[in-house]
Amino acid sequence: MIVATMLALEMRLDRNALFVSPTRRYVQRMLECLVEDKELVQRGALAVHELLENGAKYAPVGAHIDLSLALEGDDPALVIRMTNPTSPAHVDRLKQYVAEIQGAADPNALYVEMMCRNPYDESVSGLGLARIRAEADMSLDLLFAAETATIVARSAAPQATQAA
Amino acid sequence: MLEVRMNPSMKTQGFSASSQVDDGKLMTKLSGNADVAVRTALADFLNQVHEAAKSQSVSQVVVDLRDLEFMNSACLKTMVTWIFVARELPTQSRYQILLVSDPAVLWQRRSVQALSCVATELVKLQS
Numbered sequence: 001m002i003v004a005t006m007l008a009l010e011m012r013l014d015r016n017a018l019f020v021s022p023t024r025r026y027v028q029r030m031l032e033c034l035v036e037d038k039e040l041v042q043r044g045a046l047a048v049h050e051l052l053e054n055g056a057k058y059a060p061v062g063a064h065i066d067l068s069l070a071l072e073g074d075d076p077a078l079v080i081r082m083t084n085p086t087s088p089a090h091v092d093r094l095k096q097y098v099a100e101i102q103g104a105a106d107p108n109a110l111y112v113e114m115m116c117r118n119p120y121d122e123s124v125s126g127l128g129l130a131r132i133r134a135e136a137d138m139s140l141d142l143l144f145a146a147e148t149a150t151i152v153a154r155s156a157a158p159q160a161t162q163a164a
Numbered sequence: 165m166l167e168v169r170m171n172p173s174m175k176t177q178g179f180s181a182s183s184q185v186d187d188g189k190l191m192t193k194l195s196g197n198a199d200v201a202v203r204t205a206l207a208d209f210l211n212q213v214h215e216a217a218k219s220q221s222v223s224q225v226v227v228d229l230r231d232l233e234f235m236n237s238a239c240l241k242t243m244v245t246w247i248f249v250a251r252e253l254p255t256q257s258r259y260q261i262l263l264v265s266d267p268a269v270l271w272q273r274r275s276v277q278a279l280s281c282v283a284t285e286l287v288k289l290q291s
Contacts, residue, residue, distance in 0.1 A: 021178075049236060120245055122238075127237035
């Protein structure tokens with residue numbers, strides 16, 4: 001099956017948390033010009049922010065983070081990919097974390113449960129990807145190559161998204 | 165003796181938080197962009213809010229999020245920590261938390277809903 005891509009954007013960013021909020025704003029404004037579904041625009045902006053903060057946190061100093069966005073299909077689905085080099089130890093943790101999110105029957109219940117884990121430890125939230133699944137209502141997939149991780153966030157078709 | 169009470173407030177580049185006591189409630193307002201650069205300052209602010217709420221025996225702390233452009237997951241975790249700390253207070257001195265959000269803003273709607281589920285007896289929502 002050939003999936004039509006209506007929009008494609010690719011960016012390479014330095015590993016720097018200072019770029020995260022400006023990039024979220026840029027993506028949100030770009031999507032506002034191209035996507036009628038205002039909820040999808042906000043879901044995409046939220047996902048971009050959390051993905052980039054994750055990348056900025058776990059990529060080694062001096063590394064680059066690659067971000068791409070595409071609108072695919074007739075519905076359309078928003079597909080966000082973020083690739084960054086990371087350590088094997090983090091890859092293992094990421095696999096476990098994403099598998100737990102993927103396996104959750106109720107992503108919102110898992111999100112709240114994760115909020116309540118180690119609630120007094122503010123040094124690590126551990127919520128970013130679960131938030132993308134629950135609040136942005138986007139599925140998550142992981143791809144690995146050598147010591148590089150790619151996280152793919154994909155919106156469901158509009159009619160399949162949850163009502164708030 | 166004159167007693168001067170300073171209500172918590174803070175300001176960083178791109179983010180500010182303020183509070184005032186009104187009718188037995190501590191009214192707080194968050195504005196700007198709460199990203200990773202703000203997490204520590206927000207945690208300090210919420211600690212001060214907790215101490216002020218205790219010392220002034222307020223019945224409710226209102227957190228107005230409507231002027232907040234975005235709050236990242238690290239700052240949300242800081243809110244969770246505050247809710248857990250508030251829940252530890254003895255029942256007679258415990259204050260309620262009211263989160264005021266803009267329902268047109270997706271992250272506000274969804275985030276406050278999740279935060280309320282952390283402590284349903286303590287956290288109420290208004291939109």
